[in-house]
Amino acid sequence: MTAVKIKNVNKIYERGNVHAVQNLNLDIKDGEFVALLGPSGCGKTSTLRMIVGLETISSGIIQFDDVIVNDLTPEQRNVAMAFESYALYPNLSIAENLAFPLEVRGIPLEERTMEVNRIAEMLQISELLNQRPGQLSGGQQQRVSLGRALIREPAVFILDEVLSHLDAHLKFQMLFELKKIHNSLGKTMVYVTHDQMEALALADRVAVMANAKLQQFANRNELYHRPVNRFVADFIGEPSTNFLKARVCTIEQKIVLEVNENLNFYPDLRRQELINEKGLEEVIIGVRPQYLTLQDGTGKESLTAEVLINEYLGERNILEVKNGSDRFRAVVPPECRAIQGDMVKLFYEPNHVLAFDPQTEVCLL
């Protein structure tokens, strides 16, 4: 049971003079499941390697509970890690693979066998124990790799893109299994991924990173409804948020965001105030495609748009629409049969209209 504190941590690679992680502060609670999320090159892998102890820390400190671990080896930190590539020993059986970390520590055979059986049962791989890694499917290998990390009873458990090359069905299944494992173990887990869906599904809190900096560290609802900046709003959610440039107008003392002469957005009171306070003449509007719906409701505003593409995806459709020269998307039910050229009326709730400062791209909250 360990809390991980990262304080003002920097990572500078002298070769090439790359500042890979800048002034990172993260407070991971005991037993929390945290995801490090970001596009490639955002610094998440460097961060992970510093937590594990595979990479030196250029400045700042990393604490496990009250112990500063900067100069400790991965072993001394008691961190376990599972890899994207499984990294199983092909010449050992599954049981031997699982027992390996214990064998290294000189734990007697009997105890090892007991532990292996316990872990195998938990991960439902008991019947595979005598096979070799080559005989297993991708999902099974990934489970073994998780098991090998779990068997050491680590203080902190680190998962590096462990699901990224499983196919969609299996990935979905493994998401639930991982979550169950975490629920039953209650261990501190750090999950690194570039896939926002995985991060949101698994983690209690997600640390979104970009350009070597932490952008936002929050739970799913915060990230979804109150993204701190345009990057987060864009990166979180699928299909990604619609961004439209708009002029700030005042009509009957209400602030209206004019995208073009036929398309206005009506933000809620709170945002009207914020735009007023900042004295902005232009903003960037952000609206999630999920919040542009075909269904009217109380307090909803509406707009019309011309359908460009109605993309049928089985459980839902994505409408690619335009109004004037502005293009955006809406998620609608699969029953929608609109075709190219049709006009549709889309409804939204004013509080789902996000506004960003066009200079700083910071969200007005």
Add this chain to the structure above:
Amino acid sequence: MDSATNRLIRYLFLSFLAIWLVFTIFPLYFQFITSLKPVAEINSMVPTFWPETMRPENYSGIFADPGSLKSLIDSLIVSIANTLLSLFLGTLAGYALARFIRGFAGENIAMWILSNRMFPPVAVIIPMFFLFDATPWGTDSYFSLITLYLVFNLPLATWLMMVFFRDAPRELEEAAYLDGFTPLQTFFKVTLPLVFPGMVSVAMLCWIFAWNEYLFANLMTGTTVKTFPVHIPSFTSGSQTLWNLVMAFSMVAMLPPVLLFIFLRRYMVRGLSLGVVKG
């Protein structure tokens, strides 16, 4: 591990490297200084590590014998011809083995070809002599040396080229077929550029073998054709070996391979790691 132990290991490692460096460079160094000494200094009981009297004339001295220049030219002719032939035949054979003969059969044929390289050459030296003696060109000819060296270089060239061709993604060739290139065009436009660094390495290996070979050259040739390793023992005066001339000649003989290596190195280092398909 604390940092003090780390540093100690680092220093130990560095000193080991330093010793190894001296060990490998010293013979070259000694060859160089010997080539600049007079004979008397070489024969003195206490060896000197820098010439007390400089004799750069050693270098012009070796070419006083017209045979010296001729032997270098002979060596060049044999090495270049052999390298080009090995490369040409090895590339074609390697491609065929890599692409057209699959599975168990392919492995076996390739292994069998390579195994030619594994028996001791001395075992066939006498039969080879009689074999070449029976040809219209005789033993003492360019033809005999060039073809004889093929026996040793071609299996290696074939094997290595096969490995390089196997590493070159087949999908690129298939993409070229679909672009409309015939198999022959595809081979020259797509496949060869991919294995080019490998070809350079193979060429270097073949060249070095043919350039330095002594045993067969000494037995088979010596009059019409005389390569430089065979020429070296002729630097004697009476019963005395003129070590300074031997070393000076060796220095000169080292130049072609060294220059070639410097020139071709960047192609070799680039290797096959062009990040070929995915990324």
Add this chain to the structure above:
Amino acid sequence: MAELELQSICKAFQHPVLDRLSLKVPQGEFFVIVGPSGIGKTTLLRCIAGLENLDGGKILFDGQDVTNVPPYQRGAAMTFESYALYPHKTVFENIASPLVAAKTEVTEIRRRVQDVTKLLQIPHLLERKPHEISGGQKQRTALGRTLVAKPKVYLLDEPISHLDAKIRAELRIQFHTLKELREVATVYVTHDYAEALSLGDRIGVMGDGGLVQIGTGREVFDQPNSLFVAQHLGQPTINVLDGQLQKDNEDLVFKSDEMQLPVSRELANKLKNDSGREVKIGLRPQFIHCLSEWENDKDLPVFSFQAEVELNEALGSYGVLLVKAMGKSLTVITSPEIHYSPGQKVELSIETNRSLYFDAQNGMNLGTDLTRMEADG
């Protein structure tokens, strides 16, 4: 004119991969083949391209038998899953390659490559080498190489599956808008059902040996002809329960332990003599609702019951609920905004008209030849 026809083609490696597969793709059709990995989708494309020899059957382009024509004379263009760009050539040279092979004039080559790169929004990359560009750009280059050739048939092998979700969505739109692809016959292979539904004029779901079902996106998703198709399309995967058809008074019901679902009238008519038959039922997660967040405003027939929450995950735009009820595990789609904690009791409703019935032995859909209720009721 360009039309592709496959006449019962066969191909086997150690075991049969394609077993008498027949297919006709008319000019202008975008045909998508979807199926699990390793089922032989790529082999099928390679056969059409001429990279594999057939063990039997015929391939026709425009009615002409090309079965024995080598790939470089066949006139099919193909993108590879790995892109297969020539690493030693620039983007320009890569795209120009088919034109060079056809000995096109230099000025003509330049013009056509420029047209294609403008269309694909990569004109600024022409001088770069493949290792200097991103995955999405590589994909566009590979696509450019196929488009520039003006082939008789386009073959696209998992062109976007290795890219990030965002670029995938972008490129899907690109495929929708490229008119070039609609001028000839196109066969597109993917393992991603959403991609298939989005792009395909028609879709072929591939199983062992061949195409299990061919139809429009809505047909294969709403009326799968077999359990295999139903399980392959949709995420989370469809819930499948084993049970039995039974008579309950005059009505036919599906019974599985304590669960009892009424069978829709059309299906009941068809199966009225099948009481006692073993069946599997397929329930899509989005047709099971949490009563607390769903209003049955269209008065759809439902079966309601109580369940216990096992796990709840909020994904981006929807939540997934794993529940246990009546001894069964079910997956349910919920709103991502509401959190359910493990152990909590919830009221669930199943839309009974949306359930799919399959034969327990051969997995065939028992209702496919019925006119099913239109999705929008």
